[in-house]
Amino acid sequence: xxxTTLATxxxxxTMATYDDNFTSFFSEEERQAIEGTLIWLVPFFFGIIxxxxxxxxxxxxxxxxFNKNMRSTTNLMIVNLAVADLLFVIFCIPFTATDYVxxxxxxxxxxxxxxxxxxxxxxFASIYTLVLMSIDxxxxxxxxxxxxxxxxxxITMIAIVTLWAVILVVSTPVGxxxxxxxxxDNKTNxxxxxxxxxxxxxxxxxxxxxxxFFVSSYLLPLMIISGLYVRMIMRLWHQGSGVRxxxxxxxxxxxxxxxxxxxxxxxxxxWLPVQLILLLKALNLYQADTLFKVILQISAQTLAYxxxxxxxxxxxxxxxNFRKAFYKAINCSSRYQNYTSxxxxxxxxxxxxxxxxxx
Numbered sequence: 001x002x003x004t005t006l007a008t009x010x011x012x013x014t015m016a017t018y019d020d021n022f023t024s025f026f027s028e029e030e031r032q033a034i035e036g037t038l039i040w041l042v043p044f045f046f047g048i049i050x051x052x053x054x055x056x057x058x059x060x061x062x063x064x065x066f067n068k069n070m071r072s073t074t075n076l077m078i079v080n081l082a083v084a085d086l087l088f089v090i091f092c093i094p095f096t097a098t099d100y101v102x103x104x105x106x107x108x109x110x111x112x113x114x115x116x117x118x119x120x121x122x123x124f125a126s127i128y129t130l131v132l133m134s135i136d137x138x139x140x141x142x143x144x145x146x147x148x149x150x151x152x153x154x155i156t157m158i159a160i161v162t163l164w165a166v167i168l169v170v171s172t173p174v175g176x177x178x179x180x181x182x183x184x185d186n187k188t189n190x191x192x193x194x195x196x197x198x199x200x201x202x203x204x205x206x207x208x209x210x211x212x213f214f215v216s217s218y219l220l221p222l223m224i225i226s227g228l229y230v231r232m233i234m235r236l237w238h239q240g241s242g243v244r245x246x247x248x249x250x251x252x253x254x255x256x257x258x259x260x261x262x263x264x265x266x267x268x269x270x271w272l273p274v275q276l277i278l279l280l281k282a283l284n285l286y287q288a289d290t291l292f293k294v295i296l297q298i299s300a301q302t303l304a305y306x307x308x309x310x311x312x313x314x315x316x317x318x319x320x321n322f323r324k325a326f327y328k329a330i331n332c333s334s335r336y337q338n339y340t341s342x343x344x345x346x347x348x349x350x351x352x353x354x355x356x357x358x359x
Contacts, residue, residue, distance in 0.1 A: 043097040053089040053309030057082040063325040073156040084125035085308040091118040105195040112195035117175040210282035270307040273300035
């Protein structure tokens with residue numbers, strides 16, 4: 001089995017431990033030492049990420065759902081991002097940890113295809129939720145008056161549901177190009193049962209899949225987000241729209257935009273190493289033929305997984321509203337029950353409630 005044919009979904013699950021190169025380029029002593037370390041080290045770090053991501057994202061969802069003052073278009077998208085991260089934690093990390101420990105895929109063909117499908121779905125859902133958040137912030141900053149009719153909770157919910165429907169349909173082929181593959185290592189006399197990309201399928205080649213995945217799930221959306229933020233930052237710091245806003249409103253709008261920018265930067269930087277490694281593998285430009293590269297792959301995978309738990313921490317540090325709501329939820333206290341949004345309330349209009357209140 002040539003490890004350069006491994007595609008994104010499989011590499012996210014078993015990226016370093018059981019490549020053929022892992023046993024081909026290392027001596028038996030080195031292989032046993034590395035495997036012995038990975039068996040406890042990787043599950044340990046993945047366990048921390050899983051617990052933090054599970055409870056952190058669940059807390060974000062509960063805080064917004066059960067507090068009417070927290071409901072806005074931006075916060076609804078934050079909830080959607082938390083849902084995507086929560087699903088990623090549930091359907092990705094436990095199976096990856098199991099692969100590292102057991103050396104085989106013990107869950108059968110149905111879960112093999114389902115897990116790989118859900119990994120891709122949640123990855124797409126996360127990045128395109130950030131795109132929606134960027135569009136929302138762009139409209140709020142650059143077109144604050146004209147966008148009020150568009151930036152309502154109902155329209156936001158329609159956009160989120162549409163986003164999930166499109167992603168679930170577009171990602172369907174992933175469920176059919178993965179299969180159970182049996183590989184025998186002549187050097188170690190070990191038979192590996194992997195849940196991997198089926199290189200013999202007629203739907204999609206591994207190289208085409210990885211290149212299209214990199215462009216559609218990382219490069220293109222980040223280009224869109226970057227373009228929106230460049231225009232937005234120019235407007236924030238050079239108010240030239242002729243719209244009169246109080247200093248408090250300007251500061252609030254900048255705080256909300258800063259939070260969204262930091263979330264996007266965190267996602268882009270944490271996923272960049274693993275995306276590059278996967279792309280280079282698909283192009284036959286990268287092999288795990290040294291200990292440094294093995295460590296690099298595992299570190300890149302760990303960084304990508306940590307993106308699923310970092311957002312609640314960012315909200316706690318960058319948003320007074322979320323921080324107070326978290327404190328109230330964790331301590332079951334009424335001390336901070338009278339929190340309000342980071343922005344002043346919108347002026348009363350005949351249109352539906354909008355998200356000018358931000359976070």
